[in-house]
Amino acid sequence: MLTITEFEVQEINDPFGIVEGSRYEFQIVIDPEEDDELYSENGVYIRVIYRADEPKDGIIKYELYENVTEKYLDFDLEEDELAVLETFCKEHI
Numbered sequence: 001m002l003t004i005t006e007f008e009v010q011e012i013n014d015p016f017g018i019v020e021g022s023r024y025e026f027q028i029v030i031d032p033e034e035d036d037e038l039y040s041e042n043g044v045y046i047r048v049i050y051r052a053d054e055p056k057d058g059i060i061k062y063e064l065y066e067n068v069t070e071k072y073l074d075f076d077l078e079e080d081e082l083a084v085l086e087t088f089c090k091e092h093i
Contacts, residue, residue, distance in 0.1 A: 012049070029043065042067050047063045
């Protein structure tokens with residue numbers, strides 16, 4: 001399960017209209033448990049691109065990074081974690 005500790009969100013300007021609806025970029029800091037493969041002493045955040053366009057709301061893309069080093073982490077979230085992340089984004093735009 002994802003434990004979200006803080007986040008930032010901003011709307012992304014799409015002058016070319018490539019994606020329908022509004023797009024938002026989230027930076028979501030998470031606190032994985034020490035036995036989780038996502039755990040890092042430096043902390044972890046998720047960069048999420050989210051589309052708000054009923055009925056097509058949803059995550060377009062996400063990437064995981066180490067907080068201090070900004071190192072890309074090549075991991076995929078599990079389905080239940082993605083569902084939590086998607087719900088969180090929808091509630092915070």
